[in-house]
Amino acid sequence: MTVSPLDDIVVVLRSAGCVFAEDEAALLLEAADGDAGRLDDLVARRVAGTPLEYLLGWVAFRGLRVGVRPGVFVPRQRTAFLVERAVAGVAPGTTRACVVDLCCGCGALGLSAATELTARGCEVELVAADIDPVAVACARENLAPLSAPVFGGDLFDALPADLRGRVDVLLANTPYVPTERVADMPPEAREHEPLVALDGGVDGLAVFRRVAEGAASWLAPGGTVLVETSTGQVDTACAVLTAHGLTPRVEHSEEYYATVVLGTRAA
Incomplete structure (x- = not known):
């Protein structure tokens, strides 16, 4: 899977059933930090059902970014x-x-x-x-x-x-x-x-x-x-x-x- 522009990622996420595809796409782009290979991997894992928070390594909670990890x-x-x-x-x-x-x-x-x-x-x-x-x-x-x-x-x-x-x-x-x-x-x-x-x-x-x-x-x-x-x-x-x-x-x-x-x- 090759994705890069924000709009393309939104389409991929929306087709996978992600309700907040636009927000998630922006966060995944931020997490990839310009690494196209990492971005492809993050999007693929999200489409496969991995929780977004595990991919980002954090969850937003009452104005804080709190670290989370798989499991x-x-x-x-x-x-x-x-x-x-x-x-x-x-x-x-x-x-x-x-x-x-x-x-x-x-x-x-x-x-x-x-x-x-x-x-x-x-x-x-x-x-x-x-x-x-x-x-x-x-x-x-x-x-x-x-x-x-x-x-x-x-x-x-x-x-x-x-x-x-x-x-x-x-x-x-x-x-x-x-x-x-x-x-x-x-x-x-x-x-x-x-x-x-x-x-x-x-x-x-x-x-x-x-x-x-x-x-x-x-x-x-x-x-x-x-x-x-x-x-x-x-x-x-x-x-x-x-x-x-x-x-x-x-x-x-x-x-x-x-x-x-x-x-x-x-x-």
Whole structure:
């Protein structure tokens, strides 16, 4: 396949079903940096179904370019709403906050939340963790400029014990697709991203339940855990949070087409 002019690439991408062919073509041209052979390879791989973010090596998330690599979950744009709610939940004038990015993937949520809170004058202690070694390595690169540690392990087992009872903001981007629905996901996700980041169990809330169970003992008084769910999972998720001593709240965004469930520990 030989392509070079922008218009030609757009035609090739559009014929392959890329909805945002013009934008993708421009990004692939930028990534090729004048190397025609590399451009041919990038376009061919995109047409074959490789996620655009893997080809670029980064994903745009809340104004940042966050590094990603093959085999790491690509943060969805709707998940920006989770970060928005997390930052909004930290009271203006707060001078210090402990933020944990659990199931961190590439670390985009923790990176963006910490960046935005720091810009407000809040000193952030950021810690991230993931069970997937590939994700841990990727997140360590992204969070290195913040000197934020990234731990490998299963949920709270990965965290340093001295965080217990001190976490003000617990971001947990847990998988919430029911097992039987994973096969219905777009090929870019189900064929390229790790199953552990997609499969939420029978009703999609298996990992969420484990996070809710442990959250209260890790949150500081008044601290909040935030998790993205589907609208159909809200009632169950709220009941689970209540059962573990957390006060639930639900936030919806039409702009992001997203739903976030929050659970707050009593102050």
